[in-house]
Amino acid sequence: MLSDREIVDNLLRNYRFPDSSDNVTVAVHISIDRILNDMEHECNFWLTIRQKWVEKRLVYEKERPNGAHIRLRSSSYIWNPLITILNALEIRLIGKEEVELHSNGMVELTQRFINFFGLNILHNLQIF
Secondary structure, rough: OOHHHHHHHHHHOOOOOOOOOOOOOOOOEEEEEEOOOOOOOEEEEEEEEEEEEEEEHOOOOOOOOOOOOOOOOOOOHHOOOOOOOOOOOOEOOOOOOOEEEEOEEEEEEEEEEEEEEHHHHHOOOOOO
8 A cells, every 4th residue: 555645746747737727626715714893994814725526636545545535745735726705905825724625636735823903995895
């Protein structure tokens, strides 16, 4: 049986990002973990953003028929969706992102952010 590292090395050796014309369906779950009003005119949100999608180029069912997942060190090795939070004064990643790859090619990306907003623009908050 191959180790996690050997499986990842084999998958990424010939991996290419999807063509820009390819449609990828992404499930996105956004939770607000904490809201803090630090000042009169500023507020910050602690958000957890979880994204799931299937990447057929990352299937490794033959190597791991039991369906065990593998953690990647970073999402920078693979394609991942870009989420833009408009109207934020500042956005910072909290801790390290979590990237799990499942043997059927499903990728789960979890990121935690702190977002700073001016109170005068909170009513226009949009997430794309």
